[in-house]
Amino acid sequence: MESYTPSHVASSSRRSKANHRQQHQVKNPGATWEHKAPGAEHDQGSDVKDHIVRSNRDTRDEPSFIAETSFVKAPLNSRVISGTARPKAKGKAKQESVEHVPLDIQEAMVLEDLLYVLMGIEGNYITFHPNYSLETDPLRGVRFVVSQHLDPSLCDLVERVLPLGTYYTAISSFIEQRSHLDFGLVNHALCASIRGMLKDYQTLLSQLEHAFNTFPQFSLQRLWFYVHPTVHTLSLIYSLVLELGSADNPPEEDSSSESESSFDAEEEARNEALGIGKSKLKAVLADRNGRLTGDSGIKVKGGEVLAIIYERKLSMSGDPTANMLYGQLLRDAGTPYVNMLKGWVTTGRLVDPYEELLVKESKFINRGILELDYTDEYWERRYTLRDGSTSSNSKRHQAGIPPRRAVGGRLPGGACIPPLLESWKHKILLAGKYLNVIRECGIDINRERSSVGDDKSSMDDERFYLFLQDAYTHANQTLLQLLLKDQQLIPRLRSLKRYFFLSQSFFLTHFLDLSYGELRKSAKSVSIIKLQSLLDLTLNTDSHGEDITFRDDLKVTMASSGLYEWLLKIINVKGMENVDETNPVHIQEDPKKEKGKDDKKPVLAIDSLTLDYNVKFPLSLVISRKTILRYQFLFRFLLHLKHVEQSLATMWIEQKAGSWRKLVDVHTDFNKWRLRVFLLRAKMLSFVQQILSFATSEVLEPNWRTLEAKLDKVTTVDQLLRDHVDFLDTCLKECMLTSRKLLEAYSKLIVTCSTFALYTSSFNKSANSALAVIGAPDQDPDMKKRWDFLSKFETNFDHWWLRISLCEETSHLHFL
Template sequence: MSSRVPSGSGSTVPFTPKPRKRTSSSRFSLNDRELNQFVGTLASVRRVKPNAILEELEQSGEGSGLLARADGPSSRERPSSSAQTQRPPSNRTSDRAPSSSSAQPPRPSSSSSRHRDVPRPSTSRAAPIPPSASSSARPTPEQESRKRNGKLPERVAELSLADGPDEVEEGRELEGVPIEIQEAWICEDLLFVLQGVEGSLIRYNDDYDPLDEEQASKGARWKVDPSLDPSLLSLVERLLPLATYFTAVEASMESRNSPEYGMVTHALSSGIRAMLKEYRVLTAQLESLFLSSPTFTLQTLYFHLHPTLHTMSLLAGLCLTLESDEAGQDTSDVSDDDDGLGGMAEELGLGGAGLKGLMKNLKAQEGLIGGGGPVLGGEVLGIICEREATMSGDPTASALHSTLLLHASQPYCRMLVRWIATGYLSDPFDEFMVKESGHITKGVLESDYTDEYWERRYTLRDGSSLTSTKVASGKGTPALGAGVPPPRPGSNRLPGGACIPGFLQPWKHKILLAGKYLNVIRECGIEVKKPNEVGEEEGDGMVVMNEPKFYKRIEDAYIYANKTLLKLMVEEQELIPHLRSMKHFFFLDQSDFLTNFLDLAGTELRKPAKATSLVKLQSLLDLAVRNPASSSSNDPYKDDLKIVMQSQGLYEWLLKIVSKTGSLTEDGELDFAMGDGHEDEGTRRSEKERTLLAIDALAFDYSVKFPLSLVISRKTITRYQLIFRFLLHLHHLESALSSMWLEQKTPSWRNNCGNEDMEKWKSRIFSLRSRMLSFVRQVLAFATGEVLEPNWRALESKLAKVQTVDQLLKDHVDFLDTCLKQCMLTTSKLLSIYAKLMTTISVFVSYQSSLNTALNKFLADPVGESEPTKANSRWTALNKFEINFNHHTKLHLDAVTYNAGSENVALLALVTRLHQTTLRI
């Protein structure tokens, strides 16, 4: 599209015409008064000498027409400034009468009264006044300075000195105005609109309210005077989105100034404000160029601002993303009517901003629990990283997001570096990936040596751990654990500090462990760096987190903390000797002290568990352990061994564990619900009625101090106790069956009584006792010789080469879990059959006195006891034992054989032993 130029030129120019070179004013045919009036018309538009435009207008013959229009509303004399201040503002518009030479319909005002309160710079908004009105006005110091410096043409400056902030034009009439003048006016308007201020030709849209926070966060919407030349309107509409983006970014920064948004958000706002400052500098330079250069055009303005348009759109998109994520929950300010007290807060003297702020914070906290709340901390960095990855093909977007990430990550970086270098965590707004449970202290460990300090005091906010990465199947959504907030509505991103930036995801466990190691070291009295020393080392420069140099810093901190703590545990705290001592006592590899203890405490152990004296048992254990003839007398940690009584039998306890209905409580004790489907109601009732003997409830405990309590924790002690009770039961049954064998070697059992039926009965008892004793010995030999000892040697070889504390913890727990599995204590079906088999043997041993009574009665009265009724009674009891033992032995062998071929290869050795025993018998 082209526009008409003076007839003398005879050619066309682009749709944004450039004024011709200035010429001397002597070529004008206007007198001084007409020239002053015309210059005053342009003074509010462009602070340059309009010689070039007037020259073209004179040559084209349009100057007189323009002057005639200038004599209209914009050039008529106004009252003096003193009189004007006394006139009501509402009459200013009505006082302007349209000129008779250019009668045009009045331009409707597009802005409501609320828009008139928006401040506008008066230097480019004042309407021209005639010389008579300006002669009485005194220039301001700023105007005098601009005049002296040559920033305003002298004549234009004199004509505009009296203009005040109240003399703002409501609009301009564009019909019949040359395109050059329209261009000058629209350039001036754009320079204000680009700063978020309404102009004369560009106003806020009718449905836009700048006081509405929700609308302001999306940016101002504009409308242009429809009478503007279409060639100019095209370029204006291309530039208006820049003003919309700018207002959206500015509103977003203003709304995120409150403290609850955290330090990362404030650092991001600082980086964005630095970019907005550059934008303002650019617009100021363009305004200066507009006021001083005669060749400045709308095309020039578009050329300089076009690159900024894309950058500002990226900033607005980022702010909109932050706002949309927070919109998942309503955390807006409390309205006047919604004060939380039914609108009676003011009457109670509780109204005002304080109460509203409190209600807002409460709503924000509720929103955070429900997956909403403010976007802060790691989530801000995560959003920037996601947008950078999504727009990686755009160099401008990559550079912008890299710069913003650098600014926003500095508070997060300081928290991270301080954590991995000193173990000190300062996170007042819950922005960091690591959270602290302040109620868990070292003092708790002194009374109850659990590993809760290690596992729960410092954890990752996303709920992940080294042993299990909690992700749900299918969509990759993080599984929700205790204390882990739900993801943001509509996304898989966790809120706040629970969102770990993508570039730190592979390092999150090392970051967590480095600080945890240093905290343990500090608790042991070893000095580590102080937080202020780390700050001095960092200096004032900005740290780039997503680069190999920073990753190496994390790795070095982790290696230092790990080696220091490992050396402390293994060398100074003598961890390996402690583990050997526990193996000696709990695994009964040298059971001479246990045999001595069972002999000394036999009477006490046959009592019910609730009637047993722990003090007496502890004294007897000390005597057995300190016996010079015992191998345990030289153990340096024998004083750490204690006697405890469990509340349940071993196999009932184990069945509830493997049924997966129980868990460890905070106190480290096993708290289990009843098994599902493994026992009927009658069995459970009989267990409650059955008296638990001390021998079945007996267990050892072991006490260690911090930091060894992190390795020898309550959970590991529980595993040791399960293995110990399993071995103790086998030892007790072996001892009881051996005692039964010694008792059955007496003459009353060995001598032939002359009754074939009784001799057959005694022979069957001998055979059953021998089979039971052989079974118990085979299981005991398998557990000690082919499970515990080989696994212990494997653990020792691993501990000799261990490099990290967590690997040490993992190896220790894996060793215990492997022992439990290979001892048949973790498979529900196998354990159930084994428990019934052990119960049958135990009842048979306890039935020895009844067998002796039946034999003695027969020897005293052979004829009477040979009656079919009494003989059948003896055989009925024996047959029940044989049937039960044979049935459960066969089931057990089948179950062991099946598990050895499918799940537990180590049981092949037990299968071989049991087959050989069966064939031999």
């Protein structure tokens, strides 16, 4: 029997048809191979790559595969298995035949198998793992095992190469799965980048196959020499694929099967009768389990993909290969994300079809709701960050934020902001919001992008952040210029201050005098048209300067409840966020609430009178319904004080003459009662005047000057909005309108003063009746009633005065 040589195997087994070689080796393992002329053999020391180049020039000397029609038509027919069945008996026979084959022949056989295995195809001597099936998670890859009859020295080398087949199949499955539309543009870009890397791997395999077919000295050692750098590269991609696949939090099949088995016929019938059939109840239970386990049901896409890649890059920063690989994947996958960001910060348009970006839009909120928006929804909620954070670190808008992943603790999908953009997220949000407001005004945004906007920039490029800063600065300055200069924001605010803060007291006094009779009616029966006509008449007479321009925007309205009842209702609201004494609750009044109580005690028009101010977009962002509500609180507070002051002053005028000035020596009890009435009226008038002077001179005016100083130095639109709201909140707090204890005592005291003034005619009647019985003072039957009536006012006033004096919030009120 002739001996075997590697050249025989290389020249025969690598050129014969695959099925013929397999059948020949199984049936006749001892057959001799045709010798090849020594001169035809290649140089033993030549390099494989050099040989590949030379062989490409001499392809005309090689035999063609065209004549071998069976190989051309189905080159992998003998390798691909249909279904799940495998020819176990035949494979076992082939594996056993390896024992009788010399080591060189085994190496040649296993080399051919490896070239298939590296593409995920099962070989003759390298087969699928026994536990592998088509139901196995494809992202885990296909595991291969080597025939136990193979020589141990070859097995060790083959097992080093085998992970490449697992990596390749897993990565290919990942690309096939994540290329669907639902996974978004970032996943598509990531798959395209990985696909490009796999092309290099496939090119390497084609070169190795060519060397295997043409170079007799090609061995396992040479194969390992060329593929071992690729093993590390594909292992890095494989680990990334596993992490991206495991972050989806797939539901456990076991739990679903157990819950399925728990339904019996009786229980199912009962649930159907209740309208919660088996399918509905399972959906409810799955939703509940998802909330408890942190399964949001959102695919891994957008910012979450970029965050995972970046975290892996940081954790393996000491590995140059990993650092370069993940850096490339981060740049490629982040390209669509960066392009969406550029479109948002340069045009104000949000183009995010798969909800991958850190900014989200509530499309049902538009500028039309500004007329009835008491919560600034257009500005604060139309465009928000998906993670729910705000620049003021408020927890107010946390609704709708998806739960964090059970694995990794990250927010899912677009709610996960890439770490590189974490410090820039608020500027990104505001830049787009500013431009969106400008675009809503009908102004074309013709700003040319900087050079970095046209380049393929990435999130690890410093120029990209210079671009973001430039876009934010441009958007902020453009909108600020529009508000302050073009829309005359500061003159508007000054007009609001003059009208609502009673800086022009003659305007209010004139209006109250003209509408005296109308304001004594109930709020439900008063004529708004008549009051508006009287207001216009007053404004035409008393307005001057800037007020003439904006006087048409001032309107008369009627609130449905009293000021103090409304404020106490707001302060006592339970379960609302951001309810504290420094930040009034941003809610609308509910005219239907406590309707029965309002019917029993009708509110007078003077107690419900308030002013409204109409502004157009975009000024309505600054002078919004939320800020107008604060202005109305302050106006009604000052108006009530002014009205009580006028009533007490009118009472004083009436008590200057007539029976009040007659001294009756024989009726000492009447004289004491009269002096006590004068004293109580003076105390009430002094208190009201002190409060009114304090509110206007020591609260409103100083805070307004502070606001003007801030407006002169304002640099951002967000700061402008915040300064305006802070000014109003400070005024409300210092005017004692945000403390429940103080407001209760203060409202009782003011109501006591106004009620005392309403009884002016009653006191006049009592004084006249007392003088009528001057001749018989001991027989005056009503004197005791007069004292009791006056004592109730004195006791009430002194009680609430003491309560106010003891409040810590009034320690700065020197007149107390």
